[in-house]
Each structure stands twice: as C-alpha cells, then as structure tokens.
Amino acid sequence: MRRESVATRPVAFPAERRRRRLALPSIPARLLLHLSLLGGAILLLFPFYWMVTTSLKTPEEASLFPPTMWPASWRIENYVTAWNLAPFGRYFINTVFVACMQTLGVLTTSALAAYAFTRINFAGKNLVFVGLLGTMMIPFEVTLVPNFIILKHLHWYNSFLALIVPWTASVFAIFLLRQFFRSIPRDLYDAAEMDGCGRLAFLWRIALPLSKPALITIGLFSFLGAWNALLWPLIVTGDEEMRMLQVGLSAFQSEAQTQYHLWMAAATFTMAPVIAIYFVAQRYFIEGVSASGIKG
Amino acid sequence: MPWNVTLRRRSYVNWRETGIGYLYILPALAVILIFHFLPIFYAFYISLFNWRIKQGPFIGLANYETAIMNPDFWGSIKVTIFYAAGIIPATLALSFLIAYALFQRIRGRNLYRMMYFLPFVTATVAAALVWRWIFHSQYGILNFVLGKLGVPAQGWLLEPRGILELAFGALGVALPDWAAGPSLALVSIIIFTIWRDLGFGVVVMLAGLSNISSEVYDAARVDGAGEWTLLRNITIPLLSPTLFFLVIVSTIEAFQSFNPIYIMTDPNWGGPLNTTLNATMYIFQNFFQFTKLGYASAVAFVLFFIVLGLTILQIRVLGRRVHYN
Numbered sequence: 201m202r203r204e205s206v207a208t209r210p211v212a213f214p215a216e217r218r219r220r221r222l223a224l225p226s227i228p229a230r231l232l233l234h235l236s237l238l239g240g241a242i243l244l245l246f247p248f249y250w251m252v253t254t255s256l257k258t259p260e261e262a263s264l265f266p267p268t269m270w271p272a273s274w275r276i277e278n279y280v281t282a283w284n285l286a287p288f289g290r291y292f293i294n295t296v297f298v299a300c301m302q303t304l305g306v307l308t309t310s311a312l313a314a315y316a317f318t319r320i321n322f323a324g325k326n327l328v329f330v331g332l333l334g335t336m337m338i339p340f341e342v343t344l345v346p347n348f349i350i351l352k353h354l355h356w357y358n359s360f361l362a363l364i365v366p367w368t369a370s371v372f373a374i375f376l377l378r379q380f381f382r383s384i385p386r387d388l389y390d391a392a393e394m395d396g397c398g399r400l401a402f403l404w405r406i407a408l409p410l411s412k413p414a415l416i417t418i419g420l421f422s423f424l425g426a427w428n429a430l431l432w433p434l435i436v437t438g439d440e441e442m443r444m445l446q447v448g449l450s451a452f453q454s455e456a457q458t459q460y461h462l463w464m465a466a467a468t469f470t471m472a473p474v475i476a477i478y479f480v481a482q483r484y485f486i487e488g489v490s491a492s493g494i495k496g
Numbered sequence: 497m498p499w500n501v502t503l504r505r506r507s508y509v510n511w512r513e514t515g516i517g518y519l520y521i522l523p524a525l526a527v528i529l530i531f532h533f534l535p536i537f538y539a540f541y542i543s544l545f546n547w548r549i550k551q552g553p554f555i556g557l558a559n560y561e562t563a564i565m566n567p568d569f570w571g572s573i574k575v576t577i578f579y580a581a582g583i584i585p586a587t588l589a590l591s592f593l594i595a596y597a598l599f600q601r602i603r604g605r606n607l608y609r610m611m612y613f614l615p616f617v618t619a620t621v622a623a624a625l626v627w628r629w630i631f632h633s634q635y636g637i638l639n640f641v642l643g644k645l646g647v648p649a650q651g652w653l654l655e656p657r658g659i660l661e662l663a664f665g666a667l668g669v670a671l672p673d674w675a676a677g678p679s680l681a682l683v684s685i686i687i688f689t690i691w692r693d694l695g696f697g698v699v700v701m702l703a704g705l706s707n708i709s710s711e712v713y714d715a716a717r718v719d720g721a722g723e724w725t726l727l728r729n730i731t732i733p734l735l736s737p738t739l740f741f742l743v744i745v746s747t748i749e750a751f752q753s754f755n756p757i758y759i760m761t762d763p764n765w766g767g768p769l770n771t772t773l774n775a776t777m778y779i780f781q782n783f784f785q786f787t788k789l790g791y792a793s794a795v796a797f798v799l800f801f802i803v804l805g806l807t808i809l810q811i812r813v814l815g816r817r818v819h820y821n
Binding site for chain 2: 225254309310312325337346350430446447454463464482489
C-alpha cells in the first residue's frame with residue numbers, strides 16, 4: 201500500500217493523510233461556526249474552571265448560594281489540607297510505579313508479538329490473531345469474579361503483582377504496532393538479514409526506532425489506563441497502603457465528607473499530571489484514537 | 497529465474513519458524529489467555545455453585561433461575577438499557593455536528609479538537625466528583641443557572657422520580673409507573689457520560705471524514721449538488737463505517753459502565769431507590785458487598801450473552817447498510 205516512507209524517517213500513522221477540506225465558507229457562516237464551536241467548548245470546559253475556582257474558596261464561600269463565580273481570596277492551603285487528609289503521597293507513588301511497570305510490560309510484549317505477526321510465518325498465525333482481536337469483545341465484568349479467585353489462589357491478592365501483571369499485554373497495542381511494522385519495507389529487513397542482523401537486533405535497532413509514534417501512543421494509553429483505573433484496583437487490593445490514586449480519591453469523598461472545596465482540590469491535583477501529559481503529547485492521543493476508528 | 501518461482505511457500509509447516517513465532521507471541525498470549533480469555537470458562541464454572549467466600553455445593557443452574565426470577569436483576573437491565581439509549585444517540589448526533597463543523601475550512605480546528613477531547617482524557621473519578629458538585633441539590637451551580645431561567649431547583653443525583661413523571665407532573669398530569677422514564681438521577685449520570693465521551697466521537701468521526709476522497713465531492717459538485725445533498729448523499733453514506741464502529745464500541749462501553757455510577761452515587765451505590773443500579777453495579781454489589789460470587793458470575797454471564805447478542809444484531813441489521821468505498 202503506502203511504501204513511500206524513507207527508511208530513516210519514522211513511519212506515519214495510517215490516519216495521518218493529507219486532509220481534504222470543503223470550500224471556504226462565507227464570512228457570516230464562518231462567524232456562526234466559530235461562535236457555536238466556541239460556545240460548545242466553553243460549556244465543555246466549564247467543569248474544569250468550576251473545579252479550580254471552587255478548590256481555592258474558603259469553606260464558607262464554597263457553600264454560598266448563589267455561588268460566586270470568582271474566589272474572593274485564593275486559598276492555596278486547601279491543597280495542603282486535602283493532601284494531608286489522606287495518604288495521597290502513597291497513592292501517587294503506587295500509581296506511578298504500577299503505571300510505569302504496566303507500560304513497560306505492554307511495550308515489551310506487544311513489540312515481540314507484533315514482530316512475530318508481521319515477520320514470522322508460523323502455523324496458525326492468522327487464527328491466533330483473529331482470536332486475539334475477538335477477546336476485545338469480552339466484557340470486563342465477566343472476568344472480574346474469576347480473576348479475583350485466581351489472584352487469591354496465586355496469593356497475589358493485595359500485591360503489586362495483581363495490579364501490574366494482568367495488564368502487561370494489550371491487543372490494541374499489538375494491532376497498532378503491527379500496522380506500523382507492516383509499512384516497513386521488506387527490503388530493509390532483507391538487507392539487515394544479509395548483514396547478519398538477527399531478529400531481535402532488527403526489532404530493537406530498526407523496527408522499533410521507526411515506529412516511535414506508535415510506541416509513544418501505546419505508552420501513553422497504557423500509562424493513562426493505569427492512572428485512571430478504578431474497578432480493578434478496588435477489587436484486587438484491600439489495604440490503604442496498596443490503594444491506587446483513583447481508589448484513594450473515591451474513598452476521599454467519605455474522608456473529606458461535605459468539604460467540597462477539598463474534593464475539588466483533590467480532584468485538581470490528581471488530574472493535573474494527566475492534563476499536563478495531554479497538553480505536551482496530544483497529537484499522539486488523537487492519532488491513536490483516529491487509527492482505532494478507521495481500522496476498527 | 498524459474499528455479500526461484502517454483503519454490504512454493506506455505507505448502508508445508510516450517511516447525512522451526514512456528515516454534516520461534518510462538519516464542520515471540522508467548523508473553524502477550526499468556527497474559528491475555530490467563531487473565532482475559534480463560535476466566536470466561538471459569539466464570540461459567542463458578543456460576544454453577546453456591547460460591548460465597550469459598551466454593552460451596554454444586555447447584556446447577558439455580559443461580560440463573562434466581563436471577564431471572566429477581567425483579568432487582570430486571571431492574572438493573574432496565575437501567576442499563578435506559579443508560580445506553582440515553583448516551584449513544586445523543587453522543588453520536590452531537591459529535592457528528594461538532595466533527596462536521598470542525599471539518600469545514602476554518603482556523604483553529606486543532607485547538608478546538610484538543611479542547612473537545614480533553615474530558616475524555618481526564619480521569620473519570622475526578623471528573624465525576626466535579627460533576628457531583630455541579631449537580632449538588634443545595635449549592636450546585638446547575639440549580640443556580642436554571643433558577644435564573646425560571647426552572648425550579650431539582651434534586652438531580654438524589655432524585656429517584658422519572659424525568660417524564662417530573663415533566664408531566666409539572667403540567668399537572670399524573671403518569672402511570674411504567675411510563676415514568678429514567679430517574680433524574682440516572683439522567684444526571686447520562687449527561688456526565690455524554691460530556692466525557694463526546695470528544696472520542698468527534699476525533700473518530702473527524703478521522704473518518706478526512707478519509708473520504710475529495711474526488712467524490714468534486715464530481716458531485718460539478719454535477720451541481722448543493723451542500724445539503726453532499727451531506728446526505730455522500731458524507732453520511734461514506735462515513736457509515738465510522739458510525740457503525742462507534743455504535744458497536746459505545747454499546748459495549750455503555751453496557752459495562754461502572755465508574756460514573758460508583759462515584760456519583762457514593763456511598764449509596766446504585767441509588768436513589770436503585771434507579772441508577774445498572775447491570776455492572778448489580779454484579780459488583782452481589783460480588784463485593786454481598787460476597788455472592790456464584791450469583792454474580794451467573795448475572796455477568798447473562799449480561800455477556802446480552803451484549804454478544806446485541807453486537808451480532810447490530811452487525812446484521814446495521815452492517816448491511818454500511819457502505820465501504
């Protein structure tokens with residue numbers, strides 16, 4: 201299909217094509233478009249504004265009705281209070297550790313698998329690949345109870361192994377990476393083989409560097425998935441010191457009771473890292489999602 | 497070079513290659529088999545027992561019978577259907593409108609796209625907390641804004657009455673119970689979910705739109721087709737694979753939704769009066785709170801077949817109307 205990529209340049213996402221646009225709309229039409237798009241965006245982003253402003257209010261001001269649109273004074277110490285009300289430091293360390301390990305796992309397993317699916321002719325290859333895609337249809341809740349029992353049998357309950365290992369492989373990641381590996385010209389592989397380059401060396405030195413956009417996308421989604429996970433960590437861990445961030449945040453509702461300014465402060469600081477990552481790397485998120493839609 | 501061509505590949509199994517191939521996929525395959533595929537069969541096994549914290553006696557299909565006879569189970573199915581029916585059409589329609597607007601030749605589309613996608617990236621737990629605060633019946637900003645427009649204050653997440661019941665009640669008409677519609681509490685959660693998922697639809701549809709080749713449009717325009725004809729006869733049919741994908745994915749998503757309900761109804765999960773108790777929450781409740789592992793597995797299995805059936809139905813009914821160019 202598309203083979204124009206030069207060996208030294210990262211392979212582009214399948215979705216990333218020259219965009220074709222409709223004719224330039226007239227000036228009033230454009231104005232109307234901008235007005236409605238901007239209105240929609242303001243409506244959509246308002247909760248973020250409301251979260252941050254509430255988090256800075258005094259308890260008295262937060263429960264004023266009618267509410268004030270702008271905090272009378274900026275109470276940064278709300279963040280300190282919220283942070284100290286629950287072991288958020290511990291939650292953050294747990295979450296960063298689990299998210300990094302999961303990401304590392306997903307990248308490793310899917311690089312190996314995607315390589316095999318593109319470059320190795322093994323019996324049953326297509327059957328296994330279609331079977332893997334089929335597992336994406338299995339609703340999560342069916343596997344919840346059996347996994348809980350399996351993890352208890354393995355004595356993994358309440359451990360990092362339970363939080364990490366089951367999420368170190370991803371069918372979507374294999375699929376996406378396979379798409380990338382397929383667009384690497386065969387000649388490159390043949391040339392590398394001729395030079396005595398082994399499979400793993402080819403994967404590590406040529407295929408992976410050429411697939412950087414896909415690796416970044418997979419890494420981001422995997423990290424984000426771990427960061428945002430709630431149900432799984434809720435079920436496979438019990439102790440407070442094993443809590444992941446989202447579990448801790450949901451428990452915080454009863455710990456902070458009706459101090460809504462503290463809820464909003466906690467929501468802000470758990471959201472902040474993800475939003476920061478999003479702003480830096482948003483094109484990888486958007487391209488990853490676009491690719492899933494087109495290929496699905 | 498005929499001697500090269502006659503060597504037909506794939507006519508025999510190369511055992512060495514096969515061995516290496518499986519070695520490479522083994523790590524991924526093992527994780528997916530052990531934690532995401534084989535547990536289905538184990539779930540069925542568990543569902544045949546009176547399994548509390550430990551494995552109890554074999555009871556055959558009794559758990560399934562209990563589920564089918566239990567009004568709470570059917571209530572949870574009803575909530576799940578209301579939830580899916582509330583989210584999917586609204587999200588599709590809104591994201592199509594936005595994607596189509598962004599597809600026009602305007603400035604700042606990347607900036608808009610980035611803003612619209614933001615809610616989808618943020619953690620559901622934190623975002624749901626914020627919305628709980630917005631929906632607050634006493635101090636919430638929503639009641640304040642609606643109050644300015646002359647709408648009386650609502651209970652939102654605390655309101656078990658159906659929205660149709662409320663709407664007709666305001667007009668002085670009493671509706672029978674079956675026509676009450678989803679509770680306002682469930683509608684609040686639906687609004688939150690639409691807010692969160694809108695950006696996903698927009699991004700996927702934009703990708704679909706930009707995949708339509710420009711020649712089709714140019715040809716139609718030469719034939720004198722107006723914007724509306726282009727939209728109806730070209731854009732929508734050629735976008736149908738994308739729409740089809742979104743319908744299937746969002747149905748599966750909606751049937752599995754847990755986080756919004758768990759956070760927004762905490763600690764009275766599924767409340768008020770079980771009107772937000774969807775199937776996943778019902779499974780969670782039986783599993784986690786009542787430790788009825790066998791029963792929870794049976795319900796999960798029933799749900800699995802409902803989702804599978806729905807997906808197959810969608811492929812049969814909608815799949816036929818999809819155009820692939």
